[in-house]
Amino acid sequence: MYLRPFDPWKNPLCTCPFKYTLNVYTGCDHACVYCYITSYIPNAFRVRTKEGLLPKLERELRKFDGRHIVALSYSSDPYPTIEKKLRITRKVLELFRRYDVRCLLLTKSDIFERDLDVLSELRCAVGVTVTTVDKEKAKLLEPNAPLPERRISALKKAYRMGIPVYARIDPIIPYYTWGDFDDTLEALSFVSHITVSTLKLRPDSKKRMFAKFPELMERLWPLYERGERIGGYYYLPKELRFKILREAEKKITGKGITFGSCREGYRSFPSCDGSHLVPP
Numbered sequence: 001m002y003l004r005p006f007d008p009w010k011n012p013l014c015t016c017p018f019k020y021t022l023n024v025y026t027g028c029d030h031a032c033v034y035c036y037i038t039s040y041i042p043n044a045f046r047v048r049t050k051e052g053l054l055p056k057l058e059r060e061l062r063k064f065d066g067r068h069i070v071a072l073s074y075s076s077d078p079y080p081t082i083e084k085k086l087r088i089t090r091k092v093l094e095l096f097r098r099y100d101v102r103c104l105l106l107t108k109s110d111i112f113e114r115d116l117d118v119l120s121e122l123r124c125a126v127g128v129t130v131t132t133v134d135k136e137k138a139k140l141l142e143p144n145a146p147l148p149e150r151r152i153s154a155l156k157k158a159y160r161m162g163i164p165v166y167a168r169i170d171p172i173i174p175y176y177t178w179g180d181f182d183d184t185l186e187a188l189s190f191v192s193h194i195t196v197s198t199l200k201l202r203p204d205s206k207k208r209m210f211a212k213f214p215e216l217m218e219r220l221w222p223l224y225e226r227g228e229r230i231g232g233y234y235y236l237p238k239e240l241r242f243k244i245l246r247e248a249e250k251k252i253t254g255k256g257i258t259f260g261s262c263r264e265g266y267r268s269f270p271s272c273d274g275s276h277l278v279p280p
């Protein structure tokens with residue numbers, strides 16, 4: 001089955017409403033330093049296509065309950081670089097259109113701009129993740145992803161076409177991207193909903209962060225050592241996390257944007273993931 005109920009390893013802090021998820025590709029070449037898929041997908045930064053995806057997906061969609069949402073994607077990005085050439089995600093969206101599937105799209109690319117004609121005919125919400133609007137920092141954190149300004153400009157086009165749009169500012173990294181939060185939020189102030197999440201580390205992402213940002217990690221890691229360990233992740237200490245989340249919430253809702261938090265044990269309204277934006 002390619003359509004699978006979303007279940008982030010039964011993480012006790014996940015508040016997502018029931019939804020399905022589809023990973024069009026295996027792996028993702030954006031190669032984000034903090035990425036967690038490397039902990040369970042071998043060669044995760046090498047993108048592979050899936051055998052017979054489109055015909056199999058079509059068979060699954062014939063029986064699919066149209067009330068449910070399909071999220072694209074949580075263990076990959078639906079728009080890795082190769083999608084420009086292969087157009088598989090576009091064909092998936094065309095299938096969604098044919099079967100009237102409700103879709104929650106999330107990407108760190110701007111390639112979806114090409115597919116706005118299809119997306120505008122779907123019951124969908126489109127979101128981009130922007131960790132920071134600072135180009136240099138983004139390039140270090142997400143070396144192969146298109147620059148944040150390109151993602152935001154593509155999302156603005158979606159917004160102008162009347163497509164519900166949201167964003168994730170994720171992960172928030174103290175002493176690094178948290179310092180740019182106001183600028184990042186300002187650049188995204190046209191969206192309806194923003195989900196935030198603080199940096200959570202697994203042993204492999206911790207290793208990559210130390211290799212790439214040794215000085216930053218010298219300051220950060222002692223905080224994580226004092227923090228919690230939840231569902232296999234190192235978390236910041238709860239009082240610091242909640243301080244960041246409270247400030248982020250105040251700034252976001254102050255702009256008339258609804259606020260969500262992801263796997264934090266903190267509140268979200270009306271949904272953590274932006275799924276309330278997908279038309280029923």
Ligand code: SF4
Binds near residue numbers: 030031037077
């Ligand atoms: S875009 Fe997402 S899935 Fe791809 S490398 Fe970055 S964090 Fe991982």
